[in-house]
Amino acid sequence: MPTTQADIAMSSPLRAVSMAQLFYDRVAMTPDLEAYRFPSDDGWDSMSWRQTGEAVRRLAAGLLALGVGSEDPVAIASSTRVEWVLADLAITCAGAATTTVYPTTGAEDVGYILSDSGSVVVFAEDEGQVAKLRTLRDRLPALLRVVVFDSRPDDDWVMGIQDLRELGDRFLAEHPSAVDDSVAAVLPEHLATLIYTSGTTGRPKGVELTHSCWTYIGMGAESLDILSIDDLQYLWLPLSHSFGKMLQAVQLQIGFPTAIDGRMDKIVENLSVVRPTFMAGPPRIFEKVHAKIRQTIEEEGGIKQSLFSWAFDVGRRYDDVRLAGGSPGSALRLQHAVADRLVFAKIRARLGGRIRFLISGSAALSPEVASWFSAAGMVILEGYGLTETSAGACIVRLDDPVFGWVGPPIPGTEVRIAADGEILLRGPSVMRGYHSSPEATSEVLSPDGWLATGDIGEIDEKGRLRITDRKKDLIKTSGGKYIAPQPIEVLFKAVCNLASQVVVHAEGRNYATALVTLDADALVQWGRAHGLTDVGYAALVAHPGVHAQVSASVEHVNSRVNRWETVKDFRILDHDLTVESGELTPSMKVRRKVVESTYRPVLDSMYATASQGSTKT
Structure with a gap:
């Protein structure tokens, strides 16, 4: 019988066996609901979960036809786009493991990642990525084929994604249950994702994350009860990063649709069209919005600047009372209603007008920026995690926001502070180790499962965590x-x-x-x-x-x-x-x-x- 939080999380009947099964379950539960929205020549196109399931099935069958087997590494070198998601799901349903490669990674590091991982197939975004791979071909004997998203080359080594679909169709005609059998064979402890940490120094290390890591993250997010199937996510984050992958797991668990476009210069424009209910990003994106609006108002000066300053003074006083558990008085409520109509509603409109909350992660968010967004009616939930914890460990609760803190751990995760102030984490989201590097693994992961994060922090009386800095910084x-x-x-x-x-x-x-x-x-x-x-x-x-x-x-x-x-x-x-x-x-x-x-x-x-x-x- 489970006795700890981690045991309870691991044994929950709501938890899928694997990410492949989680995807199959999602398609079966809500086949006709929207799954993904993506830019096209005519604006935005959409696909349902049923359509997504069929597209993934064809690609997964194509991978099986190429000889991809259980836990074989298959890489993706692409920016964030819907094809990235389909390729990742296809790799998952083929029982293989996704190896992520940032599209900006130089040829030397790409060669290292593909060689160290032993990747057998690479999904490449365009001819630029293919050209990089051609220079490495002699160094990558395990790499059987390259599948390119944006072209259809006639090559013995490079094939178009449509070629892979057609290969999958032929394979399914001969082996109709092949993908279903592959999904059924995936176990919780099987490798799902191999993410090479970008690292601030030294060679990148391959973080091995199992299916159980991601299904736990999805279940943990659902347990927070802040998202529902009626939400709409705008996703621009690099899917090569664990933060983006985490959001995929959460989407499969809960079932909300996601609008995908990785072009950073299109974020503000797209938000006004997509009108999402939530969006995640690193602090830099929120800093830019904050600075842009403040700079514009300061340059206009006069009455507009005075009104802006007054509104945010009201907003912060209103927040102070509300966050302390009190009820703002009638005069303050009236002032806040005026400030909201004249200032805050216009700021929210720039982000689509429907944002319920925002999520910040990957680095520290300024309490000043968090307070500013909260005053404007868009609370930022700051979270904390590492690639080594599947990007998830702690997050601020929507009903208990506190600026400058990253909240308590998600259910099933344990946090403690070492004698020297270092944050230690343990739970189902922690990696199984660094790929082919037991020495590096033993340096950060204790025999009883505690991960040394390299971050310094403190825990308050409510169990909320605050990060003060990186230990090595x-x-x-x-x-x-x-x-x-x-x-x-x-x-x-x-x-x-x-x-x-x-x-x-x-x-x-x-x-x-x-x-x-x-x-x-x-x-x-x-x-x-x-x-x-x-x-x-x-x-x-x-x-x-x-x-x-x-x-x-x-x-x-x-x-x-x-x-x-x-x-x-x-x-x-x-x-x-x-x-x-x-x-x-x-x-x-x-x-x-x-x-x-x-x-x-x-x-x-x-x-x-x-x-x-x-x-x-």
Whole structure:
């Protein structure tokens, strides 16, 4: 008889045996409801669960015809699109394991991932991805075929996705029950997904996640009772990342439809058309919305800015009472109704007008940004997890939001704090290990199942978790003081409308400095407001007005941190950090050591010339 939360979660009758069975069950339960919505030449097309089931069945049969077997790795190298989902489900129903490859990954790392995983087939988005694979062919003897989404080549090694469908049709004509038999053979402990961590240093490690990891995540999300089959998700996150895969598992468990488009430059435009009820993303997307609206209002000034400031003052006071468990008085309720009609409803309309809540994960979200969205009537539920925990471990509850915390663990997951402050996690979502790396596995995973996350945090009396920083990112100054850079960086991006990235540096130094990059769209908007419409990014970065605004934000941050944490000097780079340069991970986390190494001369200059009392630009 189950005796612990984890045992109860594992033995729940609501939990499918595998992701393949979960998908089959979803198709059987709601065949005629909408499953996916995706952009087309005529706007947006849609497919039902029945249509999805048929499409997946044909592709899965094609994989079986190619000789793909149980737990064989099959890779996907593509941006987020509906074909990614169909390929992933087909791999799952063929009993194989999806290996994810970011489309921006360089050829050398792609070669490593495909070789280390032993991938036998690769789904490639387009000819660009195929060209990358051709250069690696001699190094990948296990790779039998490449299936490309956007073309239909006549090749002995590369086939179009339509070719795979037709191959599947022929296979099913001879073996009608082949896919059904494959789905029935998948067990909870079988490998479902192999995700290579982008890592801020060193070679990526392949995280092995079983079917039981994902079915637990789906069941855990359903137990929170915040989503229903009537919701509509807008999904743009990279499906190569565990955060995106987690949302797929939740969708299969609950059954809501999902609108898919991975083009980041289309998010705002699509939201007004799709009108979703929820959306997930990393903090950067919410920071950009927050900064864009504030910057626009500040530039307009006058009555609009005064009204905006008044409305958010009302909204925050209203939230303070409500979140404390009280009931706002009649005067405050009236003021809030006016603020909502004149300001907040217009902000919500920019995100489609139907958002019930938003979900933030993959990095720390500023409490200031969270409070701003909440005041506008769109609460952000901040969550916490790692690739090694199938992206899910904790999430803020909708009925108990608290800014700056990531909430209690989902049912079945345990959290504790080690003696040195490191967060430890245990539960059904934890990986079975790193692929072909027992040494690396034993470094983070104890024999009794506790995962060392590498994050530092604390737990409050309600069991809610707060992340304070990454263990390896803690900075020790030459004076022996420790600085946690993440809270400083998060605060800066919340108060500086122009900010894109900031990296605080102080290791072995006697004071802290920072490298700052600016958001291209925000910079263009600033330039337009100041009559600088034909000025490029680098020139705008050097403009005294831009420097003054960034400097003011640094001083604001300095007023809110300890004396030894204050940023004494900074430099604004004349370009942003990018994934392609290796300075950011594909999930938009800063590779701190790469940045510090690349810009070592810039950092050194702030210690060679700056005095501790100055803030130079």
